[in-house]
Amino acid sequence: MNYFVTGATGFIGKFLIGELLAREDAKVYALVRASSQEKFDALQERYGDAGKRLHAVHGDVTEPGLISDADRKKLKGKVDHVFHLAAVYDMNMDDATGNRINNEGTRNVVAFVNELGGDVRLHHVSSVAVAGGDFSGRFTEDMFDEGQRLGHPYFRTKFESEKIVRDEATVPFRIYRPGAVVGSSQTGEMDKIDGPYYFFKSVQRLSHAVPKWLPLLGVTGGKVPIAPVDYVARAMDHIAHKPGLDGKCFCLIQSHSPTVGELMQTIMEASHGPHFAKELEVPAIPPQVKMLGERVADAVPPPIKKRISNAIGIPVSVLGYVINRAVFDDKEARKALKGSGIQCPDIRDYCEKLWQYWELYLDLDTKLPRGAVQRVSGKVAVVTGASSGIGFVVAKKLAAAGAKVILVARTREKLEQTRDILEKAGGEAHVYPCDLSDLKAIDACCAEILRDFGHVDILVNNAGRSIRRAVMEATTRFHDFERTMQLNYFGAVRMILAFLPTMAQRKSGQIINISSIGVLANAARFSAYVASKAALDAFSRCLSAEVKHCNIDVTAIYMPLVRTPMIAPTKIYDYVPTWSPDKAGDTVMRAILHKPKSIATPLGTAAAVSYALWPKLNDYILNKGFHLFPSSSAAKGRKEGVKPTLEQVVFANLFKGEHF
Numbered sequence: 001m002n003y004f005v006t007g008a009t010g011f012i013g014k015f016l017i018g019e020l021l022a023r024e025d026a027k028v029y030a031l032v033r034a035s036s037q038e039k040f041d042a043l044q045e046r047y048g049d050a051g052k053r054l055h056a057v058h059g060d061v062t063e064p065g066l067i068s069d070a071d072r073k074k075l076k077g078k079v080d081h082v083f084h085l086a087a088v089y090d091m092n093m094d095d096a097t098g099n100r101i102n103n104e105g106t107r108n109v110v111a112f113v114n115e116l117g118g119d120v121r122l123h124h125v126s127s128v129a130v131a132g133g134d135f136s137g138r139f140t141e142d143m144f145d146e147g148q149r150l151g152h153p154y155f156r157t158k159f160e161s162e163k164i165v166r167d168e169a170t171v172p173f174r175i176y177r178p179g180a181v182v183g184s185s186q187t188g189e190m191d192k193i194d195g196p197y198y199f200f201k202s203v204q205r206l207s208h209a210v211p212k213w214l215p216l217l218g219v220t221g222g223k224v225p226i227a228p229v230d231y232v233a234r235a236m237d238h239i240a241h242k243p244g245l246d247g248k249c250f251c252l253i254q255s256h257s258p259t260v261g262e263l264m265q266t267i268m269e270a271s272h273g274p275h276f277a278k279e280l281e282v283p284a285i286p287p288q289v290k291m292l293g294e295r296v297a298d299a300v301p302p303p304i305k306k307r308i309s310n311a312i313g314i315p316v317s318v319l320g321y322v323i324n325r326a327v328f329d330d331k332e333a334r335k336a337l338k339g340s341g342i343q344c345p346d347i348r349d350y351c352e353k354l355w356q357y358w359e360l361y362l363d364l365d366t367k368l369p370r371g372a373v374q375r376v377s378g379k380v381a382v383v384t385g386a387s388s389g390i391g392f393v394v395a396k397k398l399a400a401a402g403a404k405v406i407l408v409a410r411t412r413e414k415l416e417q418t419r420d421i422l423e424k425a426g427g428e429a430h431v432y433p434c435d436l437s438d439l440k441a442i443d444a445c446c447a448e449i450l451r452d453f454g455h456v457d458i459l460v461n462n463a464g465r466s467i468r469r470a471v472m473e474a475t476t477r478f479h480d481f482e483r484t485m486q487l488n489y490f491g492a493v494r495m496i497l498a499f500l501p502t503m504a505q506r507k508s509g510q511i512i513n514i515s516s517i518g519v520l521a522n523a524a525r526f527s528a529y530v531a532s533k534a535a536l537d538a539f540s541r542c543l544s545a546e547v548k549h550c551n552i553d554v555t556a557i558y559m560p561l562v563r564t565p566m567i568a569p570t571k572i573y574d575y576v577p578t579w580s581p582d583k584a585g586d587t588v589m590r591a592i593l594h595k596p597k598s599i600a601t602p603l604g605t606a607a608a609v610s611y612a613l614w615p616k617l618n619d620y621i622l623n624k625g626f627h628l629f630p631s632s633s634a635a636k637g638r639k640e641g642v643k644p645t646l647e648q649v650v651f652a653n654l655f656k657g658e659h660f
Contacts, residue, residue, distance in 0.1 A: 006031045007085030009039035011191040015233035021050040032056040061086045061105035066112045077118040084109045085125045098157035106161035114170045122173040126162040128225050129155045136325035141249045141332040172246035178232045179225030179253035185350035188357030207273025208580035216276050221260025225253040225328045231344045239336045250333040254344045270355035364425045366400040377402030380453045385463030387414035393585035399427025408432050436463050436491040446498030455502040461492040462514045466529045481528045488532035509552040517560045521607035524622050555591045558600040
């Protein structure tokens, strides 16, 4: 079976291509503009051997005829299905762009399909946007022209392009109306900030700034017609090949669409942020007031609109969805998919995948302190534990500042993902997998780095292992102490020793050790972890005095609790005050720029002073915390409550950032 696809290199397109190529007899022709050839090549590579059945046909939907006469002649009578996905989706788009691509582009595709001949069928990807931005009530799949207002260029052109298909197609056609398309429910893969993703940054800031136990006030808002891209692609592929459905329209959304409040709560949970204890119902805005508001908004010059959008992080037009009163049904889609095993998953079941992908691949806005580029650009910086948590953020910041970042961690695949992210943001990164608990592996890794780069300017010893277990629960677990010391102390020292000679020879170098507030505060239940960090601390203090004349700086950063994968197993930490990885990364950058002997929080400094002056009082307070916060289920072999008590909340906020 032969297919012709427009918009094949777009987000939905590349997933649909995968579904089509899964059919063994499929040959797929993709309409490709000259400027999109690299994207097409990547699409072919994405599908391996199956990609050999994917062929580029050069052309453009905005050009009458779409493709050359020669190519059109080759395809005439030989195409079974044409999928039209090419369109512009931009809530800041202007009328001229929408008319040229969405409307004239669709008209050109329809004319192309009408001339193809044979038993060709047209599949047009429309959108729930045909209902407009302020439709109130249920909008079914058999509804189209209901007199709805279409003030925004996107709503208007999606309506008009669907009308072109309905009025001008002389071949059988089927229409698909996806809702707000988000990343894959399986992998989280997404290509840009769009739809619900506009709110992710605000949610991230809230989750970092507000403790989980503090309830928030939210809004109920309207229903959000949402669907993951893999469902949209699978549903289109199945419906396209099912007989007896010509002329029908299919809404591809989650059947029970979440409200704005429910969606925000789901995203907040994925970010490990606080809960919305109560939601306010936003009253409906009278049509007259809404029309007046739109007129005022239309009068605002586009550059000012764009500036406002950049300031709030959300296109102004998207805000209307907060009070959207339309409810879409997908009865025809569910009927067509019955028995196929294909159904739209609930956002609550895959939102965490969306969040993780966004944090890794789309949250590329990296803040840098003043002077970072001038002082760091061109330097060789090694970051251990670089594939997640603090190390990942530090690597991003160093790469953004122009450093040659050497990524070191155990798993090559994760390091390569990190490198791709840094390079996507315009940085330079190199991958050196290494098991940092294996001393011989460290020697080999360091030798390879020195062979490739000649020297190291900055070493960030970030990789670490933490064990939360009371000593009395570890009397038969001496290996806990051995493996923690092996990675946190011996591994870091081995790497320092490997790079130290060239630093001394060049009379330049910087070593930054990520230590812990627990070293200053003597955190109970962390004897193995704190001891390993304290050993590295003592080694570094001695080293610092020895290499001062070589212009080598050594800095210890006594990090408080940071919300990273390392603390994730201890669920109580979801509710206690923690630093964000970004704040921790900023602290490391400050150490690189200003080269202090150490950096500690006020609590950490106070804890060290008080322990020196009143050690028995410290023991009394820490013992209270020891009894107040139970051991983990892994240590005790039982399940403990997750939500903190009022006493725990008060204690955790008095000693912010401390390990319990």
